[in-house]
Amino acid sequence: MIQRDGHCTSLWQNGETAYKPAPITDTKDFDVIVAGGGITGISTALLMAERGKRCLVLEARELCFGTTGGTTAHINTLLDTPYATIAKNFGKDNAKATAQAAQDALQLIRSNVSRLNIDCGFSEADAYLFAQNGDQDKTLQQLLDATVDAGVEAFAANNIPLPIPFTTAMRVKGQAKFHPVKYVFALARAFESLGGAILQQTRVTGVENNADGVTVETSQGRFVAKDLIYATHIPPGVNLLHLRCVPYRSYAMAVTLSDEAYPEDLSYDMEDPYHYYRTQMVNGQPYLIAGGKDHKTGETANAAAHFTQLESHIRKYFNVKEISYKWSSQYFEPADGLPYIGHLPGQQEHIYVATGFGGNGMTYSNVAAILLRDLVAKGAAQYETLFDPNRIKPVAGFKSFISHNADVVKQFVSKLLPHEDLKQLADMAPGEGKVVSYEDEKIAIHKDGKGGIHAVSPVCTHLQCEVKWNNAELSWDCPCHGARYDPDGNVLTGPASMSLEAAPMEKALEHSKK
Structure with missing residues (x-):
């Protein structure tokens, strides 16, 4: 099984062994x-x-x-930033250019799979975007018009490949999926x-x-x-x-279905945050892959609850046999x-x-x-x-850009102002992580599944913001710029390049006994 930057195992890890590069004999020039x-x-x-x-x-x-x-590995030209938004803020010619760039990218993947004979479950697919109320209907029509204007093959659809009620839908040709x-x-x-x-x-x-x-x-x-x-x-x-980039986390599950009614193609609703769906065959077994419940990195008190919410959503519409895999992943939203x-x-x-x-x-x-x-x-x-x-x-995106960076500034300012004493938390549960105060000093404490205590400084080594505990992936996540660390403070993902500073273990142990 290959490793990745979180505690949860993704569908793509299972059955794969770590890549073993060829030895390097010349490291010059x-x-x-x-x-x-x-x-x-x-x-x-x-x-x-x-x-x-x-x-x-x-x-x-x-x-x-x-x-x-x-990733959930949707290969699409139906982009998260709609062509209507791109046309409004960058001009129609740039909306067309963006669509062409996306189509060129998809063609590169197709070409690589074909010429290198890659066995990665690559298959062509269509994409469906569907509305579920009147307001969404109006927005969807605008998105459809702009998508067609950008040169993408799209049209209104009378059905979708999901057992989910909808009012109107659009279908986009020429998408794809694979095992990344x-x-x-x-x-x-x-x-x-x-x-x-x-x-x-x-x-x-x-x-x-x-x-x-x-x-x-x-x-x-x-x-x-x-x-x-x-x-x-x-x-x-x-x-x-x-x-200019705001870190977000998204949640995904790969499930098997008791009725074998696996949906084809790629599908997206219009909720905020939206849900997304597709099927992938892996080692002879089909899996429904569904995702959503996105939020800014480090800005939820209970990340694991997002898995519960996503599972509830999936079970509402599908006959779930087993939740085979669940994981979350990070991405960065550009300001514009x-x-x-x-x-x-x-x-x-x-x-x-x-x-x-x-x-x-x-x-x-x-x-x-x-x-x-x-x-x-x-x-x-x-x-x-x-x-x-x-x-x-x-x-x-200017409003969200300013809002995010106001949060960042608040993080910096909070380092300079006196803090109220945090309520001391007794009897930490296994798997729990908290930033606590002990003798006017903050410590990030995690109790592992065996009761062992891990203590580090909560100060992110990138730009000194305070990390937050992610109880889904068992990591310390920075809400400012997305750096992430394991329970011992080792860097999982940048932009940080240095580990969190170790905290005196005696202080952590003293706190845990209170």
Whole structure:
């Protein structure tokens, strides 16, 4: 079973063993270093290698450890930011460009599956978006019109593939689905066959600019390349993009059905947050994969309750035989609705980034691969202006952007003001985590399933916000910029690169006895 950045096991982990890269004999003078071993990093690295670039992939843990191992793997051109919103805030031509970029990305996946003969359960599908009341009907019609105007093949539908009541629906042709881990592992093997190198358990800790490119400091030594690409979901360190991307968590379940009535295609309701559904065959067994119940990272007191809510929703409409897998995953919403792909703001021209994919990571990861390949290889790329991380932010998403960063500022200010004493919590339950005060000092305490105490500082090592306990994935999550840590404070996901500081164990033990 492969590992990923959470306590819960995803459907894609089961039956898969960790990727074992080929030994590296030459670690000198790479053309491109890609930081990140998910679908973005590996897809980009393969395209670079096919262009004759000597490329090194650095992965802090294992391939697909992060969001790629926790996606629900919808490959779609029906995007989370509707084409109506893109047209309103970026113009109709840019809505068409976004749709074309998404279609190019989907075609790249199709091509890879076909030419590399990848056995990853890839199949074509349609997507259905359905309304359930009058207000949603009006919005859906607007979305349908804008989607057609953007050049996507869409039309009104009289039925949907789900046993869920609806009022109106739209159908979008030319979507797809697959097993993301099998797909990425196959790309990695193809990349290595072209001379590409992969190093796992190698975290990037620093970057130095030099006359010919960059020197990358890592936990396994120094590497030199002309160009560096951050495909790490969110770039590490401190950057303007951390204020332009808001971290969210989404919940998913893979279930078997007693009546074998597995729905085909991809489906989405119009609730806020919306639910999404599809079926995937894995090792001969079909699974209904349903997700939703999204919220900002670190902003729920009981993350596990979202699983309960999602299960209740699924059981309301489907004859569930077994909840086989349940997991959550993190994504980053861009402030203006479109991802940031290109030169990293504030850095020299040889450093690139791909982030802010929202809920469309499978699609935008491949948009990024194509765009970054062309930027590095040719110095220019189609759509580079549209997705430029340095673009001036238009009004789309401005309200939520300001609201999120007001929360961030509040976190900073709270570090400077006196706190009220927290109510001391006695008898912590196994699996529980709390940030508590002891002798005017805050400590993040977790009691594991065997009663063992784990104590760390609650101060995120990225920008000093206070972490919150995630009782679903058993992790400390930062609500400011999405850094996540395991119960012992080790980094699970960036932008943090350093672990939480260990707290004096005697204080934690003293608290736990109260």
